[in-house]
Amino acid sequence: MGGDAPNQLLEIYSILVAGFLGTMGLPHVLVRFYTNSDGRAARRATVAVLAMIGGFYALVTLVGALSRLYTPQLLVRGDTDAAVLLVPTAVLGHDWAGWLLGGLVAAGAAAAFLSTSSGLVVSLAGVLFTDVFQDAWRGRLHDFRIAAVVATVPPLFLALCVPRLDFSLTVPLVFAVAASTFCPLLVLGIWWRGLTARGAVAGVLVGGGLSGIAVGITTFAAVPPGWLGVLLVRPAAVTVPAAFLTMVVVSRLTRSEVPAGVDGTLLLLHAPERLGLMADRRGRSHQG
Numbered sequence: 001m002g003g004d005a006p007n008q009l010l011e012i013y014s015i016l017v018a019g020f021l022g023t024m025g026l027p028h029v030l031v032r033f034y035t036n037s038d039g040r041a042a043r044r045a046t047v048a049v050l051a052m053i054g055g056f057y058a059l060v061t062l063v064g065a066l067s068r069l070y071t072p073q074l075l076v077r078g079d080t081d082a083a084v085l086l087v088p089t090a091v092l093g094h095d096w097a098g099w100l101l102g103g104l105v106a107a108g109a110a111a112a113f114l115s116t117s118s119g120l121v122v123s124l125a126g127v128l129f130t131d132v133f134q135d136a137w138r139g140r141l142h143d144f145r146i147a148a149v150v151a152t153v154p155p156l157f158l159a160l161c162v163p164r165l166d167f168s169l170t171v172p173l174v175f176a177v178a179a180s181t182f183c184p185l186l187v188l189g190i191w192w193r194g195l196t197a198r199g200a201v202a203g204v205l206v207g208g209g210l211s212g213i214a215v216g217i218t219t220f221a222a223v224p225p226g227w228l229g230v231l232l233v234r235p236a237a238v239t240v241p242a243a244f245l246t247m248v249v250v251s252r253l254t255r256s257e258v259p260a261g262v263d264g265t266l267l268l269l270h271a272p273e274r275l276g277l278m279a280d281r282r283g284r285s286h287q288g
Contacts, residue, residue, distance in 0.1 A: 010234075014234035018236035021236070023175070025179065031122050088101035125144065172233075172236075180211040181204050185204055187244075193266055198251070203246040207240065207246070
């Protein structure tokens with residue numbers, strides 16, 4: 001690794017932080033809570049999706065090992081992105097089996113793109129519909145399709161303006177944004193009774209803002225050399241701790257705003273389903 005060893009080590013650890021903590025913010029996971037009939041089904045579907053994502057991560061490692069063994073010329077030329085499509089024919093030969101597996105991999109990649117984008121649209125449109133159209137605008141817009149269009153147009157416009165980028169650069173950035181926003185909010189919101197609304201909002205703004213700035217600079221500007229450039233390309237090592245720290249500090253400063261029923265809410269979240277607490281809560285809400 002030479003003289004760049006500290007910077008490369010920082011990059012590796014930042015990628016690990018983004019990958020581990022950003023998974024819980026992926027649309028593949030969040031969309032489960034919008035497309036299931038009840039909380040129990042959503043939790044089971046989420047566990048199944050996380051298991052499949054774990055299997056996908058294992059397959060990525062396997063493809064990397066196979067590409068190094070069967071297509072080493074791609075590493076020499078720097079065309080490692082083509083390994084996913086070339087490894088099947090390199091392993092099975094240029095007969096029908098190799099081409100069939102290569103076509104299946106290509107179709108799976110296209111399906112992954114569509115599922116990711118549609119999951120993001122549904123998640124963002126759900127937030128816009130409930131928190132903006134229904135609450136902020138007092139229910140003036142009742143069509144969810146309008147929220148879906150609003151959630152689709154700005155990212156589509158930005159995608160058309162962004163130059164071509166390597167997936168090895170963009171994917172860790174996406175994970176870094178998720179790890180800097182959803183991860184602190186979910187972890188502290190589920191496991192820490194001291195979190196306040198102001199602390200949650202401040203932490204999401206700090207984590208999302210810092211990671212968003214890094215994404216913007218990396219996408220549209222030249223990245224400086226050294227450790228600063230590493231943190232711009234792989235910002236999770238800084239943005240994730242900053243988001244957690246902001247949520248904790250702001251929540252401590254506004255501890256008087258902790259909801260009175262937070263203990264009961266956390267009990268409902270963590271108590272076994274066989275106790276029937278969620279059913280009792282639904283019954284009381286219907287009676288009220």
